[in-house]
Amino acid sequence: MERKADLPAPPPATSQSIPISAAADALTSSSFSSSSSASASPPDFLRHVHAAIKRHRPPGTMQSNFPRARRVLVPQTEPSKSTTTISSMTGNMSGKMLSLSGAVRTSNVACCQKKEGASGPAAATPPVNQEESSITPPSISGTITSTRDHNIKQLGSQKDDYELMFDREKSALGISSSQLAPPHVSVDVDFKKDKVFLSADAQLTFQSDNARLTSGSKMDGMSTYLHSLALTEGEGYLANRATHDQDRKQHGIESMEVSGRDEQIYDLHHAEPLTRCSAMGSSGVTTLSVHSAPTFQSTRAPQAPTQMSSCAVETSSGILDNVIPKEQGTAVRDVDWQQNNQQLLHMNEALKERAVAGSNASSLPSQIRSTSNPSSSLEQGSSQLNKADKAPRRKKFDPDVFFKVNGKLYQKLGKIGSGGSSEVHKVISSDCMIYALKKIKLKGRDYPTAYGFCQEIEYLNKLKGKSNIIQLIDYEVTDKSLLQEGSMKIKDGRIKDDHHIYMVLEYGEIDLAHMVAQKLKETSNPSLQIDENWLRFYWQQMLEAVKTIHEERIVHSDLKPANFLLVRGSLKLIDFGIAKAILSDTTNIQRDSQVGTLNYMSPEAFMCNEHDANGSTIKCGRPSDIWSLGCILYQMVYGKTPFSEYKTFWAKFKVVTDRNYQIIYEPVSNPWLIDLMRRCLAWDRNERWRIPQLLQHPFLVPPIAREPSPDHPWKALLERVGVYWNNPDVSRLCSELHKVVAECEKAGRVSATDVEQSTL
Numbered sequence: 164m165e166r167k168a169d170l171p172a173p174p175p176a177t178s179q180s181i182p183i184s185a186a187a188d189a190l191t192s193s194s195f196s197s198s199s200s201a202s203a204s205p206p207d208f209l210r211h212v213h214a215a216i217k218r219h220r221p222p223g224t225m226q227s228n229f230p231r232a233r234r235v236l237v238p239q240t241e242p243s244k245s246t247t248t249i250s251s252m253t254g255n256m257s258g259k260m261l262s263l264s265g266a267v268r269t270s271n272v273a274c275c276q277k278k279e280g281a282s283g284p285a286a287a288t289p290p291v292n293q294e295e296s297s298i299t300p301p302s303i304s305g306t307i308t309s310t311r312d313h314n315i316k317q318l319g320s321q322k323d324d325y326e327l328m329f330d331r332e333k334s335a336l337g338i339s340s341s342q343l344a345p346p347h348v349s350v351d352v353d354f355k356k357d358k359v360f361l362s363a364d365a366q367l368t369f370q371s372d373n374a375r376l377t378s379g380s381k382m383d384g385m386s387t388y389l390h391s392l393a394l395t396e397g398e399g400y401l402a403n404r405a406t407h408d409q410d411r412k413q414h415g416i417e418s419m420e421v422s423g424r425d426e427q428i429y430d431l432h433h434a435e436p437l438t439r440c441s442a443m444g445s446s447g448v449t450t451l452s453v454h455s456a457p458t459f460q461s462t463r464a465p466q467a468p469t470q471m472s473s474c475a476v477e478t479s480s481g482i483l484d485n486v487i488p489k490e491q492g493t494a495v496r497d498v499d500w501q502q503n504n505q506q507l508l509h510m511n512e513a514l515k516e517r518a519v520a521g522s523n524a525s526s527l528p529s530q531i532r533s534t535s536n537p538s539s540s541l542e543q544g545s546s547q548l549n550k551a552d553k554a555p556r557r558k559k560f561d562p563d564v565f566f567k568v569n570g571k572l573y574q575k576l577g578k579i580g581s582g583g584s585s586e587v588h589k590v591i592s593s594d595c596m597i598y599a600l601k602k603i604k605l606k607g608r609d610y611p612t613a614y615g616f617c618q619e620i621e622y623l624n625k626l627k628g629k630s631n632i633i634q635l636i637d638y639e640v641t642d643k644s645l646l647q648e649g650s651m652k653i654k655d656g657r658i659k660d661d662h663h664i665y666m667v668l669e670y671g672e673i674d675l676a677h678m679v680a681q682k683l684k685e686t687s688n689p690s691l692q693i694d695e696n697w698l699r700f701y702w703q704q705m706l707e708a709v710k711t712i713h714e715e716r717i718v719h720s721d722l723k724p725a726n727f728l729l730v731r732g733s734l735k736l737i738d739f740g741i742a743k744a745i746l747s748d749t750t751n752i753q754r755d756s757q758v759g760t761l762n763y764m765s766p767e768a769f770m771c772n773e774h775d776a777n778g779s780t781i782k783c784g785r786p787s788d789i790w791s792l793g794c795i796l797y798q799m800v801y802g803k804t805p806f807s808e809y810k811t812f813w814a815k816f817k818v819v820t821d822r823n824y825q826i827i828y829e830p831v832s833n834p835w836l837i838d839l840m841r842r843c844l845a846w847d848r849n850e851r852w853r854i855p856q857l858l859q860h861p862f863l864v865p866p867i868a869r870e871p872s873p874d875h876p877w878k879a880l881l882e883r884v885g886v887y888w889n890n891p892d893v894s895r896l897c898s899e900l901h902k903v904v905a906e907c908e909k910a911g912r913v914s915a916t917d918v919e920q921s922t923l
């Protein structure tokens with residue numbers, strides 16, 4: 164208040180180009196009728212307002228009761244590490260972005276608390292003639308063009324004009340501080356060479372429970388006044404900063420802006436989170452909200468939605484749809500809205516921090532890149548603004564951009580692939596974690612099949628914590644009836660509604676199918692140049708993964724290279740949907756034929772549910788998985804699956820189910836490898852080795868020639884024989900001998916005689 168005498172008159176409207184946006188719901192007769200401002204020219208109007216304020220001003224209280232103006236300067240080209248939020252105000256400076264916003268910070272809550280603290284609860288009671296609810300913060304917008312010199316000279320002393328005027332208006336209207344939320348000024352600054360362009364969107368709306376205190380956009384005087392406020396606010400900041408950074412001249416502006424921004428962000432998040440977030444977040448964004456749906460706040464409600472709208476604009480197209488007309492929102496919706504937007508806010512913050520940390524921006528999706536690309540952000544912002552104006556605002560998030568699983572938002576980063584029953588997307592969570600999101604469409608499926616998909620969730624839950632199984636982070640089944648026990652038994656027909664299963668999974672960088680293809684490309688003649696160490700390394704990991712599920716009594720039934728994913732250097736098993744969902748009908752075969760995994764199907768999988776020679780029903784169990792592993796190993800060695808030359812389903816069926824069919828094994832440098840494949844691809848499922856045996860196979864655990872041990876001469880003999888492993892006959896014999904010795908050891912018969920007898 165002490166500065167009142169120094170207040171300069173607002174810059175004359177004629178000196179600058181001021182395109183006024185249509186918004187300006189300026190103060191109308193109900194509130195300003197006494198000052199006759201509707202017809203007054205800007206200077207006259209201001210004089211009237213000043214006079215009215217003088218008359219109504221309670222002496223000596225305003226400064227303490229009302230908040231001071233704050234400004235925010237957000238350079239977009241150089242995100243700071245402390246940047247976490249708020250970049251909704253943008254401008255362009257020859258390719259460098261600069262944003263500036265002014266907003267008077269206050270909050271209903273804060274003001275009320277202050278009063279209570281000072282004079283007890285009664286002091287916070289609003290005057291009788293006022294509404295119970297607080298008044299929506301008016302926002303101010305427009306565009307102002309000025310030369311830089313002019314601005315720098317004019318601005319310094321005007322920077323508090325705005326807050327003082329606002330205080331006085333409130334006073335003149337008889338509105339208490341607890342009821343009137345602050346006005347928001349959003350100022351976009353565009354430096355081009357020696358020119359300064361300040362722009363702000365103008366709109367002013369005072370609204371309460373029963374009355375709209377001010378409205379209408381016909382008051383040129385008020386509009387001009389609002390522009391002067393915007394100019395004053397923005398220019399004042401520039402002038403102040405320029406004084407401190409005179410030596411920086413042209414380039415100095417940018418660096419000074421960085422520090423300015425950091426300060427603001429610190430204030431925003433640490434000093435008075437609720438109050439300042441509300442004020443700050445709304446700048447440049449509340450305008451959007453107010454344009455289409457004036458907000459309404461209860462004095463008891465937090466101001467979080469204002470903060471939300473900020474996130475909405477700055478992040479992406481999808482977020483705009485978060486702007487919900489406040490009057491439509493219930494408390495529950497507000498909470499929901501708040502959660503959504505807080506997630507979006509965090510997501511955006513984290514992405515910005517990543518960008519600062521030097522991650523490759525081009526690898527980010529366009530929505531995210533736009534946050535580090537000011538101009539596109541600006542363009543996008545305006546197009547979103549239009550879109551948001553026109554579109555009905557029913558959705559809380561844009562499904563083209565986000566998935567929502569269990570109330571949490573995941574932003575799409577691109578489709579990874581689609582399987583027979585699902586599509587899988589790479590996503591980023593609000594805490595900046597990359598995941599894979601598997602979406603299974605349920606509409607049109609029969610209930611047993613849908614129930615089978617739910618079983619995948621069950622298995623993944625069971626396998627939580629197992630390091631070689633892909634981890635399920637979260638999931639949602641939108642048709643809740645599927646989760647009810649026995650639902651698949653009692654329900655016939657197909658799912659009619661648009662239901663889905665969503666699974667948020669650990670993200671795998673590459674699958675084994677791609678790795679094998681890549682490896683084979685590197686070797687011109689795969690059969691001669693097998694990288695045995697590479698083979699051992701991944702074969703062992705595959706065995707360990709399958710061992711894990713077999714120990715949990717789970718049969719995968721769809722093992723193939725594409726279902727082993729590399730996650731942080733280790734292979735992990737994915738896709739547990741098929742085995743239980745479609746195990747007992749022919750859909751499995753249909754589905755497989757579509758995606759080509761017939762190549763990995765065991766004879767019993769082809770003949771599943773048929774009867775064998777003894778009349779027993781043929782079932783798929785663990786040995787089926789071993790067969791599939793054998794096919795994968797064969798592919799890793801030879802570059803093709805054992806039955807790949809048989810192209811059609813029936814041709815394949817014929818050879819795979821023929822127990823006399825001889826699989827061709829081209830010679831390789833290590834005969835143990837062939838032996839290993841034979842163990843896995845034994846036609847009779849009872850002859851196939853189990854995982855523990857395979858893990859001990861000489862290919863993985865090569866026999867090492869050691870000094871003969873006097874205690875166990877037969878062991879020494881075995882090791883000596885093992886030296887001739889490059890002879891397939893010897894190696895087979897050796898392997899059998901190993902098996903016998905193992906059995907003997909198990910039975911406690913380890914004498915040479917026993918071994919000899921057993922071998923014979």
Ligand SMILES: Nc1ncnc2c1ncn2[C@@H]1O[C@H](COP(=O)(O)OP(=O)(O)OP(=O)(O)O)[C@@H](O)[C@H]1O
Nearest residue numbers: 580581582583584585587599668669670671725738
């Ligand atoms: N967690 C993940 N991380 C990365 N990519 C994944 C992940 N899960 C699945 N994918 C990719 O998506 C593809 C399809 O996933 P998945 O196999 O689970 O779906 P599906 O519908 O069961 O497919 P299919 O029936 O063909 O096996 C996989 O081949 C893989 O490339």
